[in-house]
Amino acid sequence: MKSFDLVLKGGTIVTPDRARPGDIGISDGRIAAVGLPGTLGNAAHVEDVSGLHLLPGLVDPHVHFRDPGYTYKEDWQSGSAAAAMGGVTTGLDMPNTDPAPATAQAFAAKRAIAEAASHVDFGLYGLLDETSLPHLSALVDEGAAAFKCFMCDTTGDLPSPSDGAILEAFEILAPLGIRTTVHAENASILEYRARRLKQAGRTDAHAHLAARPDVAAVEATHRAISFAEWAGARLHIAHESCAASLPVIRAAKARGVEVTAETCPHYLFFDESDLERQGGHLRINPPIRRRHDAEALWLALRDGTIDLLATDHAPHAPEEKQGEAIWDVARGIVGVETQMRVMLAAVADGRLALCDYVRLASEAPARAFGLYPRKGSLAPGADADIVAVDLSWRGAIDAAMLHSKHAFSAWHGHPAAGRVVDVYLRGQRIVAEGALVGRPGTGRMIRPEMPAPAPRNVDLTLEAETKRASL
Ligand SMILES: [Zn+2]
Secondary structure, three states, X not given: OOOEEEEEEEEEEEOOOOEEEEEEEEEOOEEEEEEOOOOOOOEEEEEEOOOOEEEEOEEEEEEOOOOOOOOOOOOXXXXXXXXXXXXXXXXXXXXXXXXXXXXXXXXXXXXXXXXXXXXXXXXXXXXXXXXXXXXXXXXXXHOXXXXXXXXXXXXXXXXXXOHHHHXXXXXXXXXXXXXXXXXXXXXXXXXXXXXXXXXXXXXXXXXXXXXXXXXXXXXXXXXXXXXXXXXXXXXXXXXXXXXXXXXXXXXXXXXXXXXXXXXXXXXXHOOHHHHHHHHHHHOOOOOOOOHHHHHHXXXXXXXXXXXXXXXXXXXXXXXXXXXXXXXXXXXXEOOOOOHHHHHHHHHHOOOXXXXXXXXXXXXXHHHHOOOOOOOOOOOOOOEOOEXXXXXXXXXXXXXXXXXXXXXXXXXXXXXXXXXXXXXXXXXXXXXXXXXXXXXXXXXXXXXXXXXXXXXXXXHHOHHHHHHXXXX
């Protein structure tokens, strides 16, 4: 019989298809075998996980660890510690850091910082802006997980690219197969309305939503999809918050556009009625919208219009989340450590099946970003990224227990379920009995692997047309 480095014995293995009792054999950091209870044989070490559920480590494709540049808000060590404690074993970090990874050099520097400090595996976004187009293929060579395009203003004040630059970027990225994630809101509408609302004296929390009406999201989603469809590029819609955008995404998928979409727990659980109590703590881009939006997002998770869950973990210093006027409050909410527990509360309430949760939070993000089946899977050959959860635990989120530098959580007091007991990263235990035991620098950068789809309209790209001029 084969011998393993480690066997996790007596747990319930949860995959997108089923939850059933079984043992997992781990060797050389990978899952070597999955078997019925008691069938795996010898191991150097056996861990009894009776009573616990074993989930594939979560893949969070949208975190802001703020490092380099804004380490007073968060850094790789604190952000990745929060991730590990939340069962997130792979995080994809957004590029609105300073310097932004818009060149191969800046990307390599950021990678070195992350490798020295991260508790979990990670991917790094490259920045798609007006100036980064000449660097896109070098960033792919460096191992960029995906590209981020901010179609409107963002934390870090990175200027959003013109439509022309976005289209050309999609033409460049289509044959490389790599996905571009867009923050889809119309910059012109947002700037205009914020200015008019300020002139009218609006300073209340609801004014943030008033400045970012649904149509601004619908239009930008439609525009990004049009460009991606034209070029044959892969697209991802970040932090979907809006019922009115869903038919746009649904129709694009039906036409065969390679578009995926995420939503975040804060859009599922909060609505504008929470603004009274939480105020600036719920100032988030895109905004928390209305109850019917949240209900539509739940349905979209079930019907596949929305593919996956992300947290958009976006920490700030406490004083930045306060202000006389809503306009003075920094935009963002923390969530990488609480996502699993608030979603498992919905599972406990019968709102979501446990298997579907595993698909939405682990397998689907790994697939969308070319990390599957190395990540997001408990099948033999996958990295042994495993979360052992005690599903009998029910309680509430306690902000004082969280590991982000962002000390306040809008989730404080929110119903929670499922205690994260142990977390394994490539077979190494990084959380043991609910305590962080891994070392900073354990995490590694993961590169995407995705065959490119066939690019479209290749004879009409800007590159093809400029070459034609010189003939
Ligand atoms: Zn974000």
